[in-house]
Amino acid sequence: xxxxxxxxxxxxxxxxxxxxxxxxxxxxxxxxxxxxxxxxxxxxxxxxxxxxxxxxxxxxxxxxxxxxxxxxxxxxxxxxxxxxxxxxxxxxxxxxxxxxxxxxxxxxxxxxxxxxxxxxxxxxxxxxxxxxxxxxxxxxxxxxxxx
Amino acid sequence: xxxxxxxxxxxxxxxxxxxxxxxxxxxxxxxxxxxxxxxxxxxxxxxxxxxxxxxxxxxxxxxxxxxxxxxxxxxxxxxxxxxxxxxxxxxxxxxxxxxxxxxxxxxxxxxxxxxxxxxxxxxxxxxxxxxxxxxxxxxxxxxxxxx
Numbered sequence: 024x025x026x027x028x029x030x031x032x033x034x035x036x037x038x039x040x041x042x043x044x045x046x047x048x049x050x051x052x053x054x055x056x057x058x059x060x061x062x063x064x065x066x067x068x069x070x071x072x073x074x075x076x077x078x079x080x081x082x083x084x085x086x087x088x089x090x091x092x093x094x095x096x097x098x099x100x101x102x103x104x105x106x107x108x109x110x111x112x113x114x115x116x117x118x119x120x121x122x123x124x125x126x127x128x129x130x131x132x133x134x135x136x137x138x139x140x141x142x143x144x145x146x147x148x149x150x151x152x153x154x155x156x157x158x159x160x161x162x163x164x165x166x167x168x169x170x
Numbered sequence: 171x172x173x174x175x176x177x178x179x180x181x182x183x184x185x186x187x188x189x190x191x192x193x194x195x196x197x198x199x200x201x202x203x204x205x206x207x208x209x210x211x212x213x214x215x216x217x218x219x220x221x222x223x224x225x226x227x228x229x230x231x232x233x234x235x236x237x238x239x240x241x242x243x244x245x246x247x248x249x250x251x252x253x254x255x256x257x258x259x260x261x262x263x264x265x266x267x268x269x270x271x272x273x274x275x276x277x278x279x280x281x282x283x284x285x286x287x288x289x290x291x292x293x294x295x296x297x298x299x300x301x302x303x304x305x306x307x308x309x310x311x312x313x314x315x316x317x
Contacts, residue, residue, distance in 0.1 A: 025173070029289075030282035032314025117315045121282055135177035135268055142176075142289030146313065166293065167179025168264045 027124040027138040031145045032117040035152045037088045040111055040118045043148060044091045053148040053157035062091075069093065073160050075170065078102060088113075101133055120145065139166050174271040174285040178292045179264040182299045184235045187258055187265045190295060191238045200295040200304035209238075216240065220307050222317065225249060235260075248280055267292065286313050 033040055043049035044062065051058040054071060061067035062082055069080040079097030083106070084090055091109040095102045105126040112119045122145060127134050143164045151157030158164060180187055190196035191209065198205040201218060208214035209229055216227040226244030230253070231237055238256040242249045252273040259266045269292060274281050290311045298304030305311060 025175075026277070027285075028172075028174070028277055028282045029286040030279060030314060031286060032316070114315065119279075119314065121279065123282075130173070130175055132177060132266075132268065135175045135270075138174075138285070139176040139178060139289045139292060142286045143293075145286060146290075146311065149313070164293065166296070167177060167266065168261065169179070 024125070025127045025130045025134065027122075027127070027134065027141055029122040029138075029142055029145050031120050031122075031149050032114070033120060033149045033152050034116055035118050037111050037113045037118045039152050040120060040148075041088050041091070043152060044109055045085065049151075051159060053151040053159050054144050055160040056162075057160075068096075070097075073170075080107065099133070101127065101129075101131060120148075136167060136169055140170065171272070172274045172277045172281065174269075174274070174281065174288055176269040176285075176289055176292050178267050178269075178296050179261070180267060180296045180299050181263055182265050184258050184260045184265045186299055187267060187295075188235050188238070190299060191256055192232065196298075198306060200298045200306050201291050202307040203309075204307075215243075217244075220317075227254065246280070248274065248276075248278060267295075283314060283316055287317065 046063060047058055050062060055073055057072040060069040062069045065082055065085050067082045071078045077098060078095055080093035081096045083094045084092035089111055093107040095105045105124060108123040108125060110121040124141060147158040193210060194205055197209060202220055204219035207216040209216045212229055212232055214229045218225045224245060225242055227240035228243045230241045231239035236258055240254040242252045252271060255270040255272060257268040271288060294305040
C-alpha cells in the first residue's frame with residue numbers, strides 16, 4: 024500500500040476550510056464544478072465528475088473543524104477502496120490541512136499523476152478560501168497530456 | 171520507508187528537460203536561483219540554497235535523456251540519505267517526467283509539506299521549458315506558513 028501525502032496552510036478560520044470540504048458549493052468551488060451529493064452527512068454519497076470520468080465517495084468520518092474521511096466507492100479501478108483523509112488544525116492565523124489519499128495498491132504512473140494533481144487542487148482550495156477564487160475542473164491547471 | 175511521487179508532462183523534446191536537470195543554469199531556472207555545483211557529472215555535488223536553508227545532492231546516476239538520480243548528503247535530518255529520482259520518456263510531443271523522492275523514514279508533517287512543494291517546483295520546471303519562465307525560489311508559489 025502506498026499513500027499520497029500533501030500539506031497546505033490556509034490563512035483562514037478552520038470552520039471555513041471544513042465548510043469547503045463538506046458542502047456541495049464549497050467542493051464545487053475548488054475540485055470540480057460538477058459536484059453533487061451530501062458531504063455533510065455521515066454515510067452521504069458525493070459524486071464528483073470530470074471530463075474524463077469521475078469519483079463517487081462515501082463519507083466515513085466527520086469531525087467538525089478537525090477531520091473528514093471519504094472512501095472511494097466508484098471510479099477508476101486504482102481508486103476503488105482507497106481513502107481520502109483530511110485533517111485540519113488551527114495554527115495561529117492559518118488552518119493547517121494535512122491531506123492523505125491512502126491505500127493505493129501499486130505506485131503506478133496514474134498514482135504519480137494523481138499526486139501532482141491533488142497538489143494543484145489543494146492550491147485551488149487555498150485560493151478559493153483566501154481570495155474567493157478557486158480553479159476547479161474544468162478550469163484547473165493542466166499538468167500533463169492526460170489532464 | 172515512504173516516497174513522494176509525482177508526474178508532469180512537458181511539451182518539449184526530452185533533451186531540454188534533461189538539460190534543465192543537469193545544468194546549473196537549468197536548475198536555477200526552476201528550483202532555486204541559488205544553485206551551485208556540477209549536476210552533469212557522475213559524483214558531482216549540487217548545492218541548492220533557500221532562505222531557510224538548503225540541500226546538498228551527490229549525483230549518483232546519469233543516463234542522458236532517460237534518468238537522473240541524486241542522493242541527499244546535506245540538509246535537514248529528514249532528507250539525509252533520501253534519493254531524488256527522475257525518469258524521463260518521450261511520448262509524442264511530450265516528455266513524461268516521473269519523479270520520486272524516496273526513502274523518507276516517517277510520513278512526518280514536513281514530508282507532507284515537501285510533497286506539495288515538489289509539485290509546485292515541477293510545475294515551475296514545466297513552465298520554464300514551455301514558456302521560458304520558471305518560478306524558482308524566491309519567486310516560488312507559497313503553500314503554507316512555512317514556505
